[in-house]
Amino acid sequence: MPQVGGHRIVIVGGGFGGLACASKLGGAPVDVSLIDKRNHNLFQPLLYQIATAILSPADISEPLRRTLGKKRNIDVVMAEVVGIDAQRKAVLTRDGAPVEYDTLVIATGSVDNYLGHDEWKQHAPGLKTNRDARQVRETLLLAFERAELTLDPEERRKLLTFVIVGGGPTGVELAGAIAELGVFLLQRDFRNIAPKELNIILLEAGPGILSGFDEKLAQYALRRLEARGVDVRVNTPVEAIAAEEVTAGGEKIPTACVIWGAGVRATPVAEWLGVEPQRGGRVAVAPDLGAIGFEDIYVLGDAASVQGEGGPFPALAQVAKQQGQYLGRKLRLSAEGRHDDAPFRFRNRGITAVIGRNAAVFQSGRFKLTGRLAWWLWAIVHVYLLVNFEKRLLVSVQWIWTFLTGQRNARLIDDRS
Amino acid sequence: MPQVGGHRIVIVGGGFGGLACASKLGGAPVDVSLIDKRNHNLFQPLLYQIATAILSPADISEPLRRTLGKKRNIDVVMAEVVGIDAQRKAVLTRDGAPVEYDTLVIATGSVDNYLGHDEWKQHAPGLKTNRDARQVRETLLLAFERAELTLDPEERRKLLTFVIVGGGPTGVELAGAIAELGVFLLQRDFRNIAPKELNIILLEAGPGILSGFDEKLAQYALRRLEARGVDVRVNTPVEAIAAEEVTAGGEKIPTACVIWGAGVRATPVAEWLGVEPQRGGRVAVAPDLGAIGFEDIYVLGDAASVQGEGGPFPALAQVAKQQGQYLGRKLRLSAEGRHDDAPFRFRNRGITAVIGRNAAVFQSGRFKLTGRLAWWLWAIVHVYLLVNFEKRLLVSVQWIWTFLTGQRNARLIDDRS
Numbered sequence: 001m002p003q004v005g006g007h008r009i010v011i012v013g014g015g016f017g018g019l020a021c022a023s024k025l026g027g028a029p030v031d032v033s034l035i036d037k038r039n040h041n042l043f044q045p046l047l048y049q050i051a052t053a054i055l056s057p058a059d060i061s062e063p064l065r066r067t068l069g070k071k072r073n074i075d076v077v078m079a080e081v082v083g084i085d086a087q088r089k090a091v092l093t094r095d096g097a098p099v100e101y102d103t104l105v106i107a108t109g110s111v112d113n114y115l116g117h118d119e120w121k122q123h124a125p126g127l128k129t130n131r132d133a134r135q136v137r138e139t140l141l142l143a144f145e146r147a148e149l150t151l152d153p154e155e156r157r158k159l160l161t162f163v164i165v166g167g168g169p170t171g172v173e174l175a176g177a178i179a180e181l182g183v184f185l186l187q188r189d190f191r192n193i194a195p196k197e198l199n200i201i202l203l204e205a206g207p208g209i210l211s212g213f214d215e216k217l218a219q220y221a222l223r224r225l226e227a228r229g230v231d232v233r234v235n236t237p238v239e240a241i242a243a244e245e246v247t248a249g250g251e252k253i254p255t256a257c258v259i260w261g262a263g264v265r266a267t268p269v270a271e272w273l274g275v276e277p278q279r280g281g282r283v284a285v286a287p288d289l290g291a292i293g294f295e296d297i298y299v300l301g302d303a304a305s306v307q308g309e310g311g312p313f314p315a316l317a318q319v320a321k322q323q324g325q326y327l328g329r330k331l332r333l334s335a336e337g338r339h340d341d342a343p344f345r346f347r348n349r350g351i352t353a354v355i356g357r358n359a360a361v362f363q364s365g366r367f368k369l370t371g372r373l374a375w376w377l378w379a380i381v382h383v384y385l386l387v388n389f390e391k392r393l394l395v396s397v398q399w400i401w402t403f404l405t406g407q408r409n410a411r412l413i414d415d416r417s
Numbered sequence: 418m419p420q421v422g423g424h425r426i427v428i429v430g431g432g433f434g435g436l437a438c439a440s441k442l443g444g445a446p447v448d449v450s451l452i453d454k455r456n457h458n459l460f461q462p463l464l465y466q467i468a469t470a471i472l473s474p475a476d477i478s479e480p481l482r483r484t485l486g487k488k489r490n491i492d493v494v495m496a497e498v499v500g501i502d503a504q505r506k507a508v509l510t511r512d513g514a515p516v517e518y519d520t521l522v523i524a525t526g527s528v529d530n531y532l533g534h535d536e537w538k539q540h541a542p543g544l545k546t547n548r549d550a551r552q553v554r555e556t557l558l559l560a561f562e563r564a565e566l567t568l569d570p571e572e573r574r575k576l577l578t579f580v581i582v583g584g585g586p587t588g589v590e591l592a593g594a595i596a597e598l599g600v601f602l603l604q605r606d607f608r609n610i611a612p613k614e615l616n617i618i619l620l621e622a623g624p625g626i627l628s629g630f631d632e633k634l635a636q637y638a639l640r641r642l643e644a645r646g647v648d649v650r651v652n653t654p655v656e657a658i659a660a661e662e663v664t665a666g667g668e669k670i671p672t673a674c675v676i677w678g679a680g681v682r683a684t685p686v687a688e689w690l691g692v693e694p695q696r697g698g699r700v701a702v703a704p705d706l707g708a709i710g711f712e713d714i715y716v717l718g719d720a721a722s723v724q725g726e727g728g729p730f731p732a733l734a735q736v737a738k739q740q741g742q743y744l745g746r747k748l749r750l751s752a753e754g755r756h757d758d759a760p761f762r763f764r765n766r767g768i769t770a771v772i773g774r775n776a777a778v779f780q781s782g783r784f785k786l787t788g789r790l791a792w793w794l795w796a797i798v799h800v801y802l803l804v805n806f807e808k809r810l811l812v813s814v815q816w817i818w819t820f821l822t823g824q825r826n827a828r829l830i831d832d833r834s
Contacts, residue, residue, distance in 0.1 A: 039562060039830040056473040058827035065606035066824065075608055078562040078830075096566055129832040145456060145495040149513055189482035191492055390818045390826060394811060401807045407483065409807060410475035413456040413495075415546040 007031065007335060010091055010101035012081050014041050014064045017301035017320035018107035024328025026071030030335045033099060035091060037080040039063055042130065043386060045317060046395075048170065050133035051259075052177040053141065053408040057130040059394050062387045081108070084272040086294065103296050105327060106272075106283075110264035110302035110315055113280075120241040124258040127170060134414075136259055140178065141413050143256045147197075148190050158254040160197050163246045165238050166262030167204030168212070169353040172221055174259060175202045176355040179228040184406045200230045201255075203248050205237035205262070210353060210361070212314070217361040220370045224355045238262075264315055266303040273297070278305040282312065287343030289327050298327055309343045318349050352378050357403065424448065424752060427508055427518035429498050431458050431481045434718035434737035435524035441745025443488030447752045450516060452508060454497040456480055459547065460803060462734060463812075465587065467550035468676075469594035470558065470825040474547040476811050479804045498525070501689040503711065520713050522744060523689075523700075527681035527719035527732055530697075537658040541675040544587060551831075553676055557595065558830050560673045564614075565607050575671040577614050580663045582655050583679030584621030585629070586770040589638055591676060592619040593772040596645040601823045617647045618672075620665050622654035622679070627770060627778070629731070634778040637787045641772040655679070681732055683720040690714070695722040699729065704760030706744050715744055726760045735766050769795050774820065 007030045011018045014036035022034045043060035050057055068074045079093035084106075090098035112126030125132050140162070147159035162178055164171045179200050186195040202209070202225065209225075209232060210218040225232055233249065240247040246258055270277035275293060278284050282305035284292045289304060291297040301320030305312040313319040326344045333340050350364030352374070360374040369377065379399060386392045398409050424447045428435045431453035439451045460477035467474055485491045496510035501523075507515035529543030542549050557579070564576035579595055581588045596617050603612040619626070619642065626642075626649060627635040642649055650666065657664040663675055687694035692710060695701050699722035701709045706721060708714040718737030722729040730736040743761045750757050767781030769791070777791040786794065796816060803809045815826050 038832055039558065039828070056475045056827075058473045058829050061829050063606075063828040065602075066828065069606035076606075077566065079566070097568075130829070131832045141456065149494065149496070185482075189480075189486035189493075390814065390824075393814050394826070397807065397810050397814065407807075409811070410473075411456070411480040411483065412475050412478050412547070415455055415548045 007102050008033070008100065009103045009105065009331060010035065010099055011105040011107060012036075012091060013107035013109060013301075014038065014076075015044075015107060015109050015301065015320060016041075016317045017109075017324035018105065019064065019067060020321045020324030021105055021107065021300070021328040021331075022068060022074055022324075023071075024325055025332055026068070026074060028073065028332040028335050030073065030331070032074040033077050033101075034064060034068065034074060035077045035079055035081055035093070035099060036064060037078070038129075039065070039076075039078050041067065041387070044128070045385075046382065047127050047130075047133045048173045048177055050130065050410070051127060051136040051140070051174065052181050053137055053411045054177070054402055055395060055398055056410050057134065059391060059398070060386070061130060062391070067387065081272075084297075086273065086297065089296070101296070103331065104298065105331075106269050106291075106297065106299045106303060107301050107320065107324060108267040108269060108303050109320070110266050110280075112260055113263045113265040114260065115262070117241070120238075120260070123241045123243055124165060124246075124260040126260040127174070136257075137410070138413055139257045140181070141411060144182070144185055144190065144193070145413070146256075148192050154254070156193075156197070157199070158244060159256045160193065161199040161201065161253065161255040161257075163201045163203065163253060163255045163258045165203050165241075165246075165258065165260050167202055167206070167209030167232070167234065168261060168263065169210065169351075170261035171202055171204070172209055172225065172353050172355060174261060175200055175225055175230045175232075176228060176359070179225075179230050180356045180406075181408065183229070184408075188406075196229075198229060201253065202230055202232045203236050203238055203246075204232070204234045206234065208234055212351060213353070213361060213363055214368055217363055217368055217370060221353065221355055221361055224359045228356060264302065269299060269303045278312070280305075280315075287311070288330065288341070289323060289344055300324060300327055306344065310346060313346055316351070319346060322346060352381070354378050424519050425450070425517065426520045426522065426748060427452065427516055428522040428524060429453075429508060430524035430526060430718075431455065431493075432461075432524060432526050432718065432737060433458075433734045434526070434741035435522065436481065436484060437738045437741030438522055438524065438717070438745040438748075439485060439491055439741075440488075441742055442749055443485070443491060445490065445749040445752050447490065447748070449491040450494050450518075451481060451485065451491060452494045452496055452498055452510070452516060453481060454495070455546075456482070456493075456495050458484065458804070461545070462802075463799065464544050464547075464550045465590045465594055467547065467827070468544060468553040468557070468591065469598050470554055470828045471594070471819055472812060472815055473827050474551065476808060476815070477803070478547060479808070484804065498689075501714075503690065503714065506713070518713070520748065521715070522748075523686050523708075523714065523716045523720060524718050524737065524741065525684040525686060525720050526737070527683050527697075529677055530680045530682040531677065532679070534658070537655075537677070540658045540660055541582060541663075541677040543677040544591070553674075554827070555830055556674045557598070558828060561599070561602055561607065561610070562830070563673075565609050571671070573610075573614070574616070575661060576673045577610065578616040578618065578670065578672040578674075580618045580620065580670060580672045580675045582620050582658075582663075582675065582677050584619055584623070584626030584649070584651065585678060585680065586627065586768075587678035588619055588621070589626055589642065589770050589772060591678060592617055592642055592647045592649075593645060593776070596642075596647050597773045597823075598825065600646070601825075605823075613646075615646060618670065619647055619649045620653050620655055620663075621649070621651045623651065625651055629768060630770070630778060630780055631785055634780055634785055634787060638770065638772055638778055641776045645773060681719065686716060686720045695729070697722075697732075704728070705747065705758070706740060706761055717741060717744055723761065727763060730763055733768070736763060739763060769798070771795050
């Protein structure tokens with residue numbers, strides 16, 4: 001472990017927030033340890049493109065050591081955190097020794113929220129990790145292969161029915177991408193299935209999809225999804241999910257593929273700290289992100305609920321990233337003996353969702369954009385947000401190829417074990 | 418199923434041979450079904466680059482439907498073949514209905530040969546599928562992460578010991594690539610391990626590595642491996658493989674990672690056909706690749722042993738590909754009422770193995786090449802052999818990036834389940 005400055009900052013979580021915080025602390029007179037159960041930072045906004053065979057996991061995953069390797073005061077620890085001993089000032093990990101801290105930053109993000117029905121998870125994976133996305137990709141592609149071979153019309157209908165739960169950006173993007181993939185495959189590559197047999201159902205419990213967006217943009221997205229053949233059902237909460245069957249709006253829907261995109265809840269940080277969780281399981285923090293009731297613990301991103309100063313903020317990558325940058329700078333100044341008591345301020349960069357080729361929505365304050373232009377803006381911004389030139393080039397090549405030919409580079413069903 | 422010409426050709430296996438055969442039959446007056454348990458053709462010569470985090474599975478895997486989708490007389494069936502009923506003229510699959518044929522082409526290739534010790538497989542995966550390669554990649558990368566954290570010197574030595582069994586091209590390429598990966602990681606990204614702690618052992622039962630190559634080339638490869646720190650042990654057959662331990666040359670070697678590259682044997686085609694297997698489990702075929710004793714069954718590639726006319730041929734991709742092309746053309750002519758009785762002739766394109774950056778060997782007849790030039794030739798030929806422009810571009814970008822920076826794009830440890 002590095003022993004540069006003596007003061008030891010431990011960051012838990014290498015997502016957008018944790019990594020931004022660590023990066024700001026490179027070269028500062030402190031010892032930093034970044035703990036994550038993964039070895040990589042994952043660009044989650046593009047996970048649905050892994051699930052729909054456009055990109056490969058490596059294209060949106062960057063090893064933490066690669067990002068931080070040259071910052072010699074920062075140490076990466078691959079371990080799963082299972083608790084925090086605030087008395088002893090130590091982070092507890094599953095297999096290894098406790099990691100002691102002087103200052104602790106918690107940036108562990110969120111997990112899929114199954115609304116009290118964790119038993120649904122086995123039948124309806126979410127989309128939070130590469131493993132999830134690969135599993136969805138395999139289920140999708142296998143469903144087409146099996147539908148091509150079966151002679152039983154009911155089995156075939158079930159195999160060609162894809163249910164997506166949740167009409168937020170994740171659900172909308174998935175539904176649009178699956179529709180595009182399916183139509184392409186059935187027109188070009190399969191022999192026994194007609195594109196009209198494809199049955200993609202998007203379930204939303206509330207009165208409309210994309211509830212965080214302006215009503216006009218939501219209406220646009222709805223029209224574009226329906227034009228692609230997606231069956232969008234609003235005011236239709238899921239009642240049950242079993243093997244190969246979803247019940248919603250009183251109807252039993254046989255399906256070989258259910259994907260969960262109906263919201264998230266915070267990782268169990270409140271439990272680790274022994275504090276009362278706020279809405280969504282988040283931990284109350286002051287405007288400087290300090291956990292309320294603690295002197296030396298900060299929480300940021302999806303796990304934090306800022307009290308006052310515009311908070312709590314939505315569970316967005318840009319919030320986590322900005323909070324990580326803010327806190328990294330603050331801790332750096334503090335280590336250098338300078339102090340900055342300014343609270344965190346969120347600069348909203350706008351929100352966006354993509355429905356498919358040439359169709360997206362973008363909204364920033366009163367500025368709204370739909371269609372081809374929004375789609376190009378979405379694509380350029382997302383390429384730019386990737387971590388380095390190599391990934392930008394790889395993703396661009398694959399997007400351009402898909403745009404020109406409709407083909408998908410990663411239509412890969414793993415060898416069966 | 419397509420019903421174009423009436424005569425039905427079934428090809429089992431979508432590797433180099435089966436796919437080449439199918440491609441030649443596109444548009445011919447026959448119905449073709451290509452059966453494979455995977456949905457993709459895999460460019461096996463680059464699998465070691467998946468295992469060592471340079472490329473992603475999708476970069477070297479091409480969906481069979483993508484290659485054959487536009488050839489409307491060809492149907493792809495994703496199913497696992499478990500036997501052949503030559504009386505009924507049907508291929509038996511694990512889950513689906515039997516697939517009937519008029520003419521059958523078997524191109525199922527080979528599997529790892531554990532020399533009668535199939536129980537070693539669980540501890541020493543081979544390198545035949547994307548799943549294998551991803552498993553090796555994960556084991557390698559996790560070993561470094563765990564070595565970085567452990568305080569126990571014996572555990573650490575075990576974690577940093579990598580054993581590769583077999584000194585053929587696969588073993589040599591793997592050993593070289595692991596050495597390069599390890600040195601790069603330990604110099605740049607890890608804090609607690611010195612590059613000299615890396616312990617890569619290449620075990621070869623025979624008197625020298627690369628036994629298929631000229632002695633001078635083999636000597637060159639040996640020197641280059643040793644210069645990279647690989648401990649090459651010839652005349653050292655493996656005696657036992659258990660969990661985290663290999664016994665070879667009377668020595669017990671503790672190791673967290675053993676990879677099997679000690680040769681292949683044919684898939685059980687001889688058993689399916691009820692014929693006496695030849696050397697390596699292959700099936701005896703005539704110089705026109707017709708299985709001896711059958712009128713309507715052909716076998717090609719690693720599973721075939723050509724009697725006479727220069728055969729049997731080595732288990733190489735170029736042999737399978739050329740045999741597939743030969744047979745596809747022959748069957749096409751036959752379907753068109755023309756016949757060509759010329760036997761298969763192998764045109765040797767040369768053999769090559771790469772040890773690492775700027776180091777490879779190439780041999781074609783009496784022409785021999787080593788070093789930087791052989792490496793560039795190897796790289797250009799392998800990019801050219803990839804299936805389409807998109808994959809060539811993606812692989813080139815990643816190779817150039819790795820060449821310039823030493824970085825690897827796919828240093829990805831999956832989320833633990």
